[in-house]
Amino acid sequence: NAGVTQTPKFRILKIGQSMTLQCTQDMNHNYMYWYRQDPGMGLKLIYYSVGAGITDKGEVPNGYNVSRSTTEDFPLRLELAAPSQTSVYFCASSYDVGRTWDFGNGTRLTVT
């Protein structure tokens, strides 16, 4: 298994641009998540999904959108990028509640 794969690894955006962060997992996990981590800070939940077609907001959803059309993929969309969205974004997945989680290697995003 490749585990959780995030692309791209690095990206620089200009203010107002849009982009999609890709996340895919090949473990048939039902639950998928997006977190952001600002420098020196903890992980904040942006959005999560408990299965294909079902998504819900986390702690910091403003400025982001998600979709879950397949079990494998959970893309995160940034519309109208702002400097406050400069962060490292982690995707994670789990098979079920109370089970171990797998994290991707992260995407470093800079908005200038």
Add this chain to the structure above:
Amino acid sequence: QQPVQSPQAVILREGEDAVINCSSSKALYSVHWYRQKHGEAPVFLMILLKGGEQKGHEKISASFNEKKQQSSLYLTASQLSYSGTYFCGTETYNQGGKLIFGQGTELSVKP
């Protein structure tokens, strides 16, 4: 609501022990512990599901007091490789599958 970790930072000499605490104001279904090194993704350490359960991973163990909504991570005979930031993540009964992380505890082990 975000769980609260204490202490925020700790410095150890190699071979010393440390305890990191995680507490929540909500009834917890599970507690997860992760370690993150600078510039890397969090790495899973252990998950605790039952009240009073204690688990071990090499010289790292943890307990979970379901009644007090608290968990503690115990690091014994610390090694240089233990340095990093430790995060607890909590799942609540009414929001299963939604893992909220604490603010982290930075652990530095010196020779």
